[in-house]
Amino acid sequence: MKFQPKASHFIDGEYVEDTAGAPIDVVYPATGEIIARLHSATPAIVDRALAAAKDAQKAWEAMTGTERGRVLRRAADIMRDRNHELSVIETHDTGKPIQETTVADATSGADALEYFGGLAPSLTGEHIPLAGGDFAYTIREALGVCVGIGAWNYPTQIACWKGAPALACGNTMVFKPSETTPLSALKVAEILVEAGAPKGVYNVVQGYGDVGAALVTDPRVAKVSLTGSVPTGRKVYAAAAGGMKHVTMELGGKSPMIVFDDADVENAVSGAILGNFYSSGQVCSNGTRVFVQEGIKEAFLTRLAERLAKARIGDPMDPEVSFGPVVSQGQMEIVKGYIAKAVAEGARLVFGGRQLDRAGFYLEPTVFADVTDDMTIAREEIFGPVMSVLDFASEEEVMARANATEFGLAAGVFTRDLSRAHRVVRGFEAGTCYINTYNLAPVEAPFGGSKMSGIGRENSKLAINHYSELKTVYVSMNDVEAPY
Numbered sequence: 001m002k003f004q005p006k007a008s009h010f011i012d013g014e015y016v017e018d019t020a021g022a023p024i025d026v027v028y029p030a031t032g033e034i035i036a037r038l039h040s041a042t043p044a045i046v047d048r049a050l051a052a053a054k055d056a057q058k059a060w061e062a063m064t065g066t067e068r069g070r071v072l073r074r075a076a077d078i079m080r081d082r083n084h085e086l087s088v089i090e091t092h093d094t095g096k097p098i099q100e101t102t103v104a105d106a107t108s109g110a111d112a113l114e115y116f117g118g119l120a121p122s123l124t125g126e127h128i129p130l131a132g133g134d135f136a137y138t139i140r141e142a143l144g145v146c147v148g149i150g151a152w153n154y155p156t157q158i159a160c161w162k163g164a165p166a167l168a169c170g171n172t173m174v175f176k177p178s179e180t181t182p183l184s185a186l187k188v189a190e191i192l193v194e195a196g197a198p199k200g201v202y203n204v205v206q207g208y209g210d211v212g213a214a215l216v217t218d219p220r221v222a223k224v225s226l227t228g229s230v231p232t233g234r235k236v237y238a239a240a241a242g243g244m245k246h247v248t249m250e251l252g253g254k255s256p257m258i259v260f261d262d263a264d265v266e267n268a269v270s271g272a273i274l275g276n277f278y279s280s281g282q283v284c285s286n287g288t289r290v291f292v293q294e295g296i297k298e299a300f301l302t303r304l305a306e307r308l309a310k311a312r313i314g315d316p317m318d319p320e321v322s323f324g325p326v327v328s329q330g331q332m333e334i335v336k337g338y339i340a341k342a343v344a345e346g347a348r349l350v351f352g353g354r355q356l357d358r359a360g361f362y363l364e365p366t367v368f369a370d371v372t373d374d375m376t377i378a379r380e381e382i383f384g385p386v387m388s389v390l391d392f393a394s395e396e397e398v399m400a401r402a403n404a405t406e407f408g409l410a411a412g413v414f415t416r417d418l419s420r421a422h423r424v425v426r427g428f429e430a431g432t433c434y435i436n437t438y439n440l441a442p443v444e445a446p447f448g449g450s451k452m453s454g455i456g457r458e459n460s461k462l463a464i465n466h467y468s469e470l471k472t473v474y475v476s477m478n479d480v481e482a483p484y
């Protein structure tokens with residue numbers, strides 16, 4: 001099999017196999033064929049990975065930030081050099097068009113490695129002057145062994161968004177990719193070793209939810225960072241609480257995108273396309289509830305349909321193809337179920353809606369108009385190429401409706417009115433907001449959700465606080481006064 005890795009797991013600097021674990025078939029979403037077979041980690045493999053991470057941690061933390069940063073920056077360079085090879089793997093793992101993976105996956109992983117590699121030398125505590133010449137200082141320390149658990153939509157990026165800040169702070173990591181897309185994290189591990197990471201610093205174990213659960217509850221683990229759905233997040237957060245572990249939760253969403261009458265129609269349509277159909281709609285922060293003000297509705301829907309007709313659907317390895325399959329048969333069935341429900345509940349299908357008559361898991365980009373707030377497709381995360389267009393009249397009304405959800409990952413507004421744009425984002429109950437654009441997530445800016453969409457932030461300097469903690473040292477310059 002063309003994409004068969006040397007072994008399922010990467011532990012202590014080398015590939016490790018244990019065929020006693022349940023099989024994991026890697027399926028190419030464009031054809032349905034099996035391109036690799038891996039095995040879920042047995043308890044022995046989980047133990048070996050955590051032991052390797054634990055053994056490696058103190059020495060890794062003892063290196064200077066400059067030395068750790070150099071390893072991460074070298075890894076970033078290697079990833080960029082191998083972008084094509086990594087993009088081909090990512091496309092086969094996820095089904096995302098090579099046109100996308102070439103610019104959004106290994107490249108954004110490399111950005112994270114470079115950014116946190118650059119920050120590593122400057123991670124310090126501070127000096128705090130106190131009364132009578134006393135002072136305190138803080139020491140920024142690593143948390144220890146961190147566990148990363150990934151979703152299947154951005155496997156390389158997630159492996160790096162978690163690994164880079166963790167390693168920059170002197171932690172070691174055991175990363176478990178999604179069982180649906182297990183291939184690219186192994187490459188990240190390989191590259192880190194090649195870049196000079198000591199063995200055991202970054203380990204990868206494969207597995208289903210039970211392997212994730214075993215990692216989360218192990219007493220050797222200090223922190224868990226999950227990218228996944230809200231139901232999984234609830235379970236992982238609760239399990240981590242038992243051991244008072246640090247957590248970062250990057251979870252699902254049902255984000256609003258509001259298009260006011262005065263918006264630039266082309267930009268709003270572009271934002272809606274990016275925020276609903278990039279990666280075949282399998283992006284957590286997607287603006288899947290598109291509220292369009294009455295005066296612009298027809299122009300918006302007309303241009304949207306014209307632009308969607310230009311999507312090139314097909315073989316994701318063809319560089320001209322801009323829209324690929326969804327990740328799996330199971331996910332396709334879920335999305336088809338939502339499309340059927342939307343029709344049954346009275347939404348108006350204005351584009352797409354069908355499965356393509358070809359091998360693989362292909363759905364058309366699909367748009368429903370006249371969607372109302374109570375319809376299932378307006379309330380639940382679909383995680384597929386289905387856009388809901390909802391009508392609205394006033395700003396006050398749309399803000400109340402936009403926020404009437406348990407999710408709070410992202411939100412966007414399209415308008416030419418500067419004051420309104422800022423007022424609207426101030427009113428959004430969401431962690432990541434956009435004005436006149438959608439779905440950009442540069443490593444320099446914090447990314448994450450509020451409400452049920454998550455805890456903590458990834459990327460930016462803020463991520464450092466989620467992968468380190470401060471020790472406070474009080475230093476007396478005076479005699480100690482005691483009452484007796």
Ligand code: NAD
Binds near residue numbers: 178214229252
């Ligand atoms: P999922 O929740 O089914 O699985 C996520 C990961 O958790 C997988 O690796 C899975 O094996 C593991 N897992 C499952 N049960 C577990 C348990 N009990 N303990 C520990 N680990 C467990 O999510 P998915 O279907 O892989 O991904 C889609 C979801 O991820 C969507 O809801 C999407 O919005 C979300 N997502 C969020 C972000 C973000 O940054 N906020 C990014 C991408 C995806």
